[in-house]
Amino acid sequence: MPAVVVRVEKTADFDAITSVVDAAFGDPTVSAMVAWLRESPGYVPELAFVAEEAGHVVGYTMLSYVAVEGTDRRVLMLTPMAVRPDRQRRGIGTALGRAALAAADERGEPLVVVEGIPAYYPRFGFRPALDLGLLPPTPNIPEGAWMAIALAGYDTALRGRVVYPAGFLVP
Ligand SMILES: CC(C)(COP(=O)(O)OP(=O)(O)OC[C@H]1O[C@@H](n2cnc3c(N)ncnc32)[C@H](O)[C@@H]1OP(=O)(O)O)[C@@H](O)C(=O)NCCC(=O)NCCS
Structure with missing residues:
Protein backbone atom coordinates (compact mmCIF):
# COMPACT_ATOMS: atom_id res chain seq x y z
CA MET A 1 0.00 0.00 0.00
CA PRO A 2 1.47 3.43 -0.92
CA ALA A 3 2.39 5.71 1.96
CA VAL A 4 -0.11 8.32 3.05
CA VAL A 5 1.24 11.83 3.51
CA VAL A 6 -0.68 14.47 5.45
CA ARG A 7 0.09 18.04 4.40
CA VAL A 8 -1.47 21.50 4.31
CA GLU A 9 -3.94 22.11 1.48
CA LYS A 10 -2.99 24.13 -1.61
CA THR A 11 -5.27 25.97 -4.02
CA ALA A 12 -4.44 23.36 -6.63
CA ASP A 13 -6.02 20.69 -4.39
CA PHE A 14 -9.43 22.35 -4.14
CA ASP A 15 -11.16 20.35 -6.91
CA ALA A 16 -9.77 17.06 -5.65
CA ILE A 17 -10.86 17.97 -2.10
CA THR A 18 -14.39 18.65 -3.37
CA SER A 19 -14.49 15.20 -4.98
CA VAL A 20 -13.28 13.46 -1.82
CA VAL A 21 -15.67 15.35 0.46
CA ASP A 22 -18.63 14.75 -1.90
CA ALA A 23 -17.82 11.04 -2.09
CA ALA A 24 -17.41 10.72 1.69
CA PHE A 25 -20.66 12.49 2.54
CA GLY A 26 -22.65 11.40 -0.50
CA ASP A 27 -23.83 14.88 -1.45
CA PRO A 28 -22.33 18.29 -2.24
CA THR A 29 -23.51 20.21 0.85
CA VAL A 30 -20.35 19.64 2.87
CA SER A 31 -17.98 20.67 0.08
CA ALA A 32 -20.11 23.81 -0.31
CA MET A 33 -19.55 24.43 3.40
CA VAL A 34 -15.79 24.03 2.88
CA ALA A 35 -15.87 26.62 0.08
CA TRP A 36 -17.86 28.95 2.34
CA LEU A 37 -15.42 28.48 5.22
CA ARG A 38 -12.44 29.29 2.99
CA GLU A 39 -13.99 32.69 2.29
CA SER A 40 -14.83 33.34 5.96
CA PRO A 41 -12.72 35.18 8.57
CA GLY A 42 -12.33 31.97 10.57
CA TYR A 43 -10.35 30.23 7.82
CA VAL A 44 -6.72 29.47 8.61
CA PRO A 45 -5.01 28.13 5.46
CA GLU A 46 -2.27 26.39 7.41
CA LEU A 47 -4.89 24.44 9.43
CA ALA A 48 -6.55 22.73 6.45
CA PHE A 49 -5.02 19.35 5.66
CA VAL A 50 -5.15 16.79 2.90
CA ALA A 51 -4.12 13.16 3.08
CA GLU A 52 -2.36 12.25 -0.12
CA GLU A 53 -1.70 8.75 -1.38
CA ALA A 54 0.29 8.10 -4.56
CA GLY A 55 -0.21 11.75 -5.54
CA HIS A 56 -3.99 11.69 -5.05
CA VAL A 57 -6.01 13.45 -2.36
CA VAL A 58 -7.83 10.74 -0.39
CA GLY A 59 -8.78 12.61 2.77
CA TYR A 60 -9.42 16.07 4.13
CA THR A 61 -9.93 17.97 7.35
CA MET A 62 -9.97 21.60 8.40
CA LEU A 63 -9.85 23.65 11.61
CA SER A 64 -11.48 27.08 11.53
CA TYR A 65 -12.28 29.65 14.18
CA VAL A 66 -15.60 30.07 15.95
CA ALA A 67 -16.45 32.56 18.68
CA VAL A 68 -17.15 32.03 22.37
CA GLU A 69 -20.09 34.17 23.46
CA GLY A 70 -19.35 36.82 26.04
CA THR A 71 -15.59 36.71 25.40
CA ASP A 72 -13.26 38.19 22.82
CA ARG A 73 -11.68 34.77 22.33
CA ARG A 74 -11.96 32.41 19.39
CA VAL A 75 -11.53 28.67 19.46
CA LEU A 76 -10.99 26.18 16.68
CA MET A 77 -13.67 23.88 15.32
CA LEU A 78 -12.84 20.70 13.43
CA THR A 79 -15.05 20.31 10.38
CA PRO A 80 -15.31 18.53 8.06
CA MET A 81 -13.46 15.23 8.33
CA ALA A 82 -13.67 13.15 5.18
CA VAL A 83 -11.91 10.13 3.75
CA ARG A 84 -12.62 8.74 0.29
CA PRO A 85 -14.92 5.73 0.80
CA ASP A 86 -12.52 3.24 -0.80
CA ARG A 87 -9.75 4.40 1.56
CA GLN A 88 -11.67 4.40 4.84
CA ARG A 89 -10.75 2.26 7.86
CA ARG A 90 -7.02 2.39 7.12
CA GLY A 91 -6.09 5.02 9.66
CA ILE A 92 -6.24 7.98 7.29
CA GLY A 93 -8.89 9.84 9.29
CA THR A 94 -6.86 9.23 12.45
CA ALA A 95 -3.71 10.60 10.78
CA LEU A 96 -5.57 13.70 9.57
CA GLY A 97 -7.11 14.34 12.97
CA ARG A 98 -3.79 13.93 14.76
CA ALA A 99 -2.02 16.27 12.33
CA ALA A 100 -4.69 18.95 12.74
CA LEU A 101 -4.66 18.72 16.54
CA ALA A 102 -0.84 18.77 16.66
CA ALA A 103 -0.79 21.92 14.51
CA ALA A 104 -3.37 23.58 16.78
CA ASP A 105 -1.35 22.60 19.84
CA GLU A 106 1.82 24.00 18.31
CA ARG A 107 0.07 27.35 17.77
CA GLY A 108 -0.78 27.45 21.48
CA GLU A 109 -4.51 27.07 20.86
CA PRO A 110 -6.43 26.23 24.04
CA LEU A 111 -8.94 23.73 22.64
CA VAL A 112 -10.79 22.38 19.63
CA VAL A 113 -14.53 21.69 19.40
CA VAL A 114 -16.26 19.27 17.07
CA GLU A 115 -19.83 18.44 16.20
CA GLY A 116 -19.42 14.86 15.12
CA ILE A 117 -19.77 11.10 15.48
CA PRO A 118 -19.66 10.33 19.23
CA ALA A 119 -18.03 6.94 18.60
CA TYR A 120 -15.20 8.34 16.48
CA TYR A 121 -13.71 11.43 18.13
CA PRO A 122 -12.86 10.13 21.64
CA ARG A 123 -9.86 8.32 20.07
CA PHE A 124 -8.24 11.73 19.70
CA GLY A 125 -9.07 12.77 23.26
CA PHE A 126 -12.34 14.56 22.53
CA ARG A 127 -14.89 14.41 25.34
CA PRO A 128 -18.25 16.03 26.00
CA ALA A 129 -17.71 19.76 25.51
CA LEU A 130 -20.00 20.47 28.44
CA ASP A 131 -17.27 18.98 30.67
CA LEU A 132 -15.15 22.00 29.66
CA GLY A 133 -18.03 24.43 30.15
CA LEU A 134 -18.56 24.89 26.42
CA LEU A 135 -22.21 25.08 25.47
CA PRO A 136 -23.37 24.08 21.97
CA PRO A 137 -24.20 26.75 19.40
CA THR A 138 -27.67 25.29 18.80
CA PRO A 139 -29.94 23.08 20.91
CA ARG A 159 -16.12 28.86 28.98
CA GLY A 160 -19.44 29.80 27.46
CA ARG A 161 -21.57 29.20 24.42
CA VAL A 162 -19.78 28.57 21.15
CA VAL A 163 -21.15 30.70 18.33
CA TYR A 164 -20.80 29.71 14.70
CA PRO A 165 -20.05 32.47 12.20
CA ALA A 166 -23.09 34.23 10.73
CA GLY A 167 -24.18 32.39 7.60
CA PHE A 168 -22.49 29.15 8.57
CA LEU A 169 -24.77 26.19 7.95
CA VAL A 170 -23.81 22.79 9.25
CA PRO A 171 -25.21 20.31 6.73
C1 LIG B 1 -15.33 9.23 9.73
C2 LIG B 1 -14.17 9.09 8.74
C3 LIG B 1 -13.54 10.42 8.48
C4 LIG B 1 -13.14 8.15 9.39
O1 LIG B 1 -12.02 8.04 8.52
P1 LIG B 1 -11.21 6.68 8.42
O2 LIG B 1 -9.97 6.95 7.66
O3 LIG B 1 -12.11 5.62 7.92
O4 LIG B 1 -10.91 6.45 9.96
P2 LIG B 1 -9.75 5.57 10.59
O5 LIG B 1 -9.32 4.50 9.65
O6 LIG B 1 -8.74 6.45 11.15
O7 LIG B 1 -10.53 4.91 11.79
C5 LIG B 1 -11.41 3.83 11.51
C6 LIG B 1 -12.26 3.62 12.73
O8 LIG B 1 -13.14 4.72 12.82
C7 LIG B 1 -14.39 4.31 13.32
N1 LIG B 1 -15.41 4.85 12.47
C8 LIG B 1 -15.33 5.20 11.19
N2 LIG B 1 -16.49 5.69 10.75
C9 LIG B 1 -17.32 5.65 11.78
C10 LIG B 1 -18.66 5.99 11.95
N3 LIG B 1 -19.41 6.50 10.97
N4 LIG B 1 -19.19 5.79 13.17
C11 LIG B 1 -18.47 5.29 14.18
N5 LIG B 1 -17.20 4.92 14.07
C12 LIG B 1 -16.63 5.10 12.88
C13 LIG B 1 -14.40 2.81 13.34
O9 LIG B 1 -14.30 2.42 14.71
C14 LIG B 1 -13.14 2.40 12.63
O10 LIG B 1 -12.52 1.41 13.32
P3 LIG B 1 -12.65 -0.11 12.79
O11 LIG B 1 -12.04 -0.14 11.41
O12 LIG B 1 -11.87 -0.86 13.80
O13 LIG B 1 -14.10 -0.43 12.79
C15 LIG B 1 -14.61 8.42 7.42
O14 LIG B 1 -15.24 7.22 7.71
C16 LIG B 1 -15.55 9.29 6.60
O15 LIG B 1 -15.12 10.08 5.77
N6 LIG B 1 -16.86 9.09 6.81
C17 LIG B 1 -17.88 9.83 6.02
C18 LIG B 1 -17.91 11.27 6.40
C19 LIG B 1 -18.14 11.49 7.87
O16 LIG B 1 -19.06 10.93 8.47
N7 LIG B 1 -17.28 12.31 8.49
C20 LIG B 1 -17.31 12.61 9.89
C21 LIG B 1 -18.37 13.60 10.16
S1 LIG B 1 -18.35 14.08 11.86
Whole structure:
Protein backbone atom coordinates (compact mmCIF):
# COMPACT_ATOMS: atom_id res chain seq x y z
CA MET A 1 0.00 0.00 0.00
CA PRO A 2 1.47 3.43 -0.92
CA ALA A 3 2.39 5.71 1.96
CA VAL A 4 -0.11 8.32 3.05
CA VAL A 5 1.24 11.83 3.51
CA VAL A 6 -0.68 14.47 5.45
CA ARG A 7 0.09 18.04 4.40
CA VAL A 8 -1.47 21.50 4.31
CA GLU A 9 -3.94 22.11 1.48
CA LYS A 10 -2.99 24.13 -1.61
CA THR A 11 -5.27 25.97 -4.02
CA ALA A 12 -4.44 23.36 -6.63
CA ASP A 13 -6.02 20.69 -4.39
CA PHE A 14 -9.43 22.35 -4.14
CA ASP A 15 -11.16 20.35 -6.91
CA ALA A 16 -9.77 17.06 -5.65
CA ILE A 17 -10.86 17.97 -2.10
CA THR A 18 -14.39 18.65 -3.37
CA SER A 19 -14.49 15.20 -4.98
CA VAL A 20 -13.28 13.46 -1.82
CA VAL A 21 -15.67 15.35 0.46
CA ASP A 22 -18.63 14.75 -1.90
CA ALA A 23 -17.82 11.04 -2.09
CA ALA A 24 -17.41 10.72 1.69
CA PHE A 25 -20.66 12.49 2.54
CA GLY A 26 -22.65 11.40 -0.50
CA ASP A 27 -23.83 14.88 -1.45
CA PRO A 28 -22.33 18.29 -2.24
CA THR A 29 -23.51 20.21 0.85
CA VAL A 30 -20.35 19.64 2.87
CA SER A 31 -17.98 20.67 0.08
CA ALA A 32 -20.11 23.81 -0.31
CA MET A 33 -19.55 24.43 3.40
CA VAL A 34 -15.79 24.03 2.88
CA ALA A 35 -15.87 26.62 0.08
CA TRP A 36 -17.86 28.95 2.34
CA LEU A 37 -15.42 28.48 5.22
CA ARG A 38 -12.44 29.29 2.99
CA GLU A 39 -13.99 32.69 2.29
CA SER A 40 -14.83 33.34 5.96
CA PRO A 41 -12.72 35.18 8.57
CA GLY A 42 -12.33 31.97 10.57
CA TYR A 43 -10.35 30.23 7.82
CA VAL A 44 -6.72 29.47 8.61
CA PRO A 45 -5.01 28.13 5.46
CA GLU A 46 -2.27 26.39 7.41
CA LEU A 47 -4.89 24.44 9.43
CA ALA A 48 -6.55 22.73 6.45
CA PHE A 49 -5.02 19.35 5.66
CA VAL A 50 -5.15 16.79 2.90
CA ALA A 51 -4.12 13.16 3.08
CA GLU A 52 -2.36 12.25 -0.12
CA GLU A 53 -1.70 8.75 -1.38
CA ALA A 54 0.29 8.10 -4.56
CA GLY A 55 -0.21 11.75 -5.54
CA HIS A 56 -3.99 11.69 -5.05
CA VAL A 57 -6.01 13.45 -2.36
CA VAL A 58 -7.83 10.74 -0.39
CA GLY A 59 -8.78 12.61 2.77
CA TYR A 60 -9.42 16.07 4.13
CA THR A 61 -9.93 17.97 7.35
CA MET A 62 -9.97 21.60 8.40
CA LEU A 63 -9.85 23.65 11.61
CA SER A 64 -11.48 27.08 11.53
CA TYR A 65 -12.28 29.65 14.18
CA VAL A 66 -15.60 30.07 15.95
CA ALA A 67 -16.45 32.56 18.68
CA VAL A 68 -17.15 32.03 22.37
CA GLU A 69 -20.09 34.17 23.46
CA GLY A 70 -19.35 36.82 26.04
CA THR A 71 -15.59 36.71 25.40
CA ASP A 72 -13.26 38.19 22.82
CA ARG A 73 -11.68 34.77 22.33
CA ARG A 74 -11.96 32.41 19.39
CA VAL A 75 -11.53 28.67 19.46
CA LEU A 76 -10.99 26.18 16.68
CA MET A 77 -13.67 23.88 15.32
CA LEU A 78 -12.84 20.70 13.43
CA THR A 79 -15.05 20.31 10.38
CA PRO A 80 -15.31 18.53 8.06
CA MET A 81 -13.46 15.23 8.33
CA ALA A 82 -13.67 13.15 5.18
CA VAL A 83 -11.91 10.13 3.75
CA ARG A 84 -12.62 8.74 0.29
CA PRO A 85 -14.92 5.73 0.80
CA ASP A 86 -12.52 3.24 -0.80
CA ARG A 87 -9.75 4.40 1.56
CA GLN A 88 -11.67 4.40 4.84
CA ARG A 89 -10.75 2.26 7.86
CA ARG A 90 -7.02 2.39 7.12
CA GLY A 91 -6.09 5.02 9.66
CA ILE A 92 -6.24 7.98 7.29
CA GLY A 93 -8.89 9.84 9.29
CA THR A 94 -6.86 9.23 12.45
CA ALA A 95 -3.71 10.60 10.78
CA LEU A 96 -5.57 13.70 9.57
CA GLY A 97 -7.11 14.34 12.97
CA ARG A 98 -3.79 13.93 14.76
CA ALA A 99 -2.02 16.27 12.33
CA ALA A 100 -4.69 18.95 12.74
CA LEU A 101 -4.66 18.72 16.54
CA ALA A 102 -0.84 18.77 16.66
CA ALA A 103 -0.79 21.92 14.51
CA ALA A 104 -3.37 23.58 16.78
CA ASP A 105 -1.35 22.60 19.84
CA GLU A 106 1.82 24.00 18.31
CA ARG A 107 0.07 27.35 17.77
CA GLY A 108 -0.78 27.45 21.48
CA GLU A 109 -4.51 27.07 20.86
CA PRO A 110 -6.43 26.23 24.04
CA LEU A 111 -8.94 23.73 22.64
CA VAL A 112 -10.79 22.38 19.63
CA VAL A 113 -14.53 21.69 19.40
CA VAL A 114 -16.26 19.27 17.07
CA GLU A 115 -19.83 18.44 16.20
CA GLY A 116 -19.42 14.86 15.12
CA ILE A 117 -19.77 11.10 15.48
CA PRO A 118 -19.66 10.33 19.23
CA ALA A 119 -18.03 6.94 18.60
CA TYR A 120 -15.20 8.34 16.48
CA TYR A 121 -13.71 11.43 18.13
CA PRO A 122 -12.86 10.13 21.64
CA ARG A 123 -9.86 8.32 20.07
CA PHE A 124 -8.24 11.73 19.70
CA GLY A 125 -9.07 12.77 23.26
CA PHE A 126 -12.34 14.56 22.53
CA ARG A 127 -14.89 14.41 25.34
CA PRO A 128 -18.25 16.03 26.00
CA ALA A 129 -17.71 19.76 25.51
CA LEU A 130 -20.00 20.47 28.44
CA ASP A 131 -17.27 18.98 30.67
CA LEU A 132 -15.15 22.00 29.66
CA GLY A 133 -18.03 24.43 30.15
CA LEU A 134 -18.56 24.89 26.42
CA LEU A 135 -22.21 25.08 25.47
CA PRO A 136 -23.37 24.08 21.97
CA PRO A 137 -24.20 26.75 19.40
CA THR A 138 -27.67 25.29 18.80
CA PRO A 139 -29.94 23.08 20.91
CA ASN A 140 -30.46 20.59 18.07
CA ILE A 141 -27.03 18.97 18.18
CA PRO A 142 -27.60 15.31 19.16
CA GLU A 143 -26.52 14.34 22.64
CA GLY A 144 -22.95 13.14 22.62
CA ALA A 145 -22.09 14.79 19.31
CA TRP A 146 -20.91 18.06 20.86
CA MET A 147 -17.31 17.43 21.94
CA ALA A 148 -14.10 19.28 22.74
CA ILE A 149 -10.46 18.52 23.41
CA ALA A 150 -8.28 20.59 25.72
CA LEU A 151 -4.79 21.26 24.34
CA ALA A 152 -1.61 22.27 26.18
CA GLY A 153 -2.68 25.93 26.03
CA TYR A 154 -6.02 25.18 27.71
CA ASP A 155 -7.40 27.93 29.91
CA THR A 156 -10.14 26.96 32.36
CA ALA A 157 -11.55 30.51 32.15
CA LEU A 158 -12.49 29.89 28.53
CA ARG A 159 -16.12 28.86 28.98
CA GLY A 160 -19.44 29.80 27.46
CA ARG A 161 -21.57 29.20 24.42
CA VAL A 162 -19.78 28.57 21.15
CA VAL A 163 -21.15 30.70 18.33
CA TYR A 164 -20.80 29.71 14.70
CA PRO A 165 -20.05 32.47 12.20
CA ALA A 166 -23.09 34.23 10.73
CA GLY A 167 -24.18 32.39 7.60
CA PHE A 168 -22.49 29.15 8.57
CA LEU A 169 -24.77 26.19 7.95
CA VAL A 170 -23.81 22.79 9.25
CA PRO A 171 -25.21 20.31 6.73
C1 LIG B 1 -15.33 9.23 9.73
C2 LIG B 1 -14.17 9.09 8.74
C3 LIG B 1 -13.54 10.42 8.48
C4 LIG B 1 -13.14 8.15 9.39
O1 LIG B 1 -12.02 8.04 8.52
P1 LIG B 1 -11.21 6.68 8.42
O2 LIG B 1 -9.97 6.95 7.66
O3 LIG B 1 -12.11 5.62 7.92
O4 LIG B 1 -10.91 6.45 9.96
P2 LIG B 1 -9.75 5.57 10.59
O5 LIG B 1 -9.32 4.50 9.65
O6 LIG B 1 -8.74 6.45 11.15
O7 LIG B 1 -10.53 4.91 11.79
C5 LIG B 1 -11.41 3.83 11.51
C6 LIG B 1 -12.26 3.62 12.73
O8 LIG B 1 -13.14 4.72 12.82
C7 LIG B 1 -14.39 4.31 13.32
N1 LIG B 1 -15.41 4.85 12.47
C8 LIG B 1 -15.33 5.20 11.19
N2 LIG B 1 -16.49 5.69 10.75
C9 LIG B 1 -17.32 5.65 11.78
C10 LIG B 1 -18.66 5.99 11.95
N3 LIG B 1 -19.41 6.50 10.97
N4 LIG B 1 -19.19 5.79 13.17
C11 LIG B 1 -18.47 5.29 14.18
N5 LIG B 1 -17.20 4.92 14.07
C12 LIG B 1 -16.63 5.10 12.88
C13 LIG B 1 -14.40 2.81 13.34
O9 LIG B 1 -14.30 2.42 14.71
C14 LIG B 1 -13.14 2.40 12.63
O10 LIG B 1 -12.52 1.41 13.32
P3 LIG B 1 -12.65 -0.11 12.79
O11 LIG B 1 -12.04 -0.14 11.41
O12 LIG B 1 -11.87 -0.86 13.80
O13 LIG B 1 -14.10 -0.43 12.79
C15 LIG B 1 -14.61 8.42 7.42
O14 LIG B 1 -15.24 7.22 7.71
C16 LIG B 1 -15.55 9.29 6.60
O15 LIG B 1 -15.12 10.08 5.77
N6 LIG B 1 -16.86 9.09 6.81
C17 LIG B 1 -17.88 9.83 6.02
C18 LIG B 1 -17.91 11.27 6.40
C19 LIG B 1 -18.14 11.49 7.87
O16 LIG B 1 -19.06 10.93 8.47
N7 LIG B 1 -17.28 12.31 8.49
C20 LIG B 1 -17.31 12.61 9.89
C21 LIG B 1 -18.37 13.60 10.16
S1 LIG B 1 -18.35 14.08 11.86
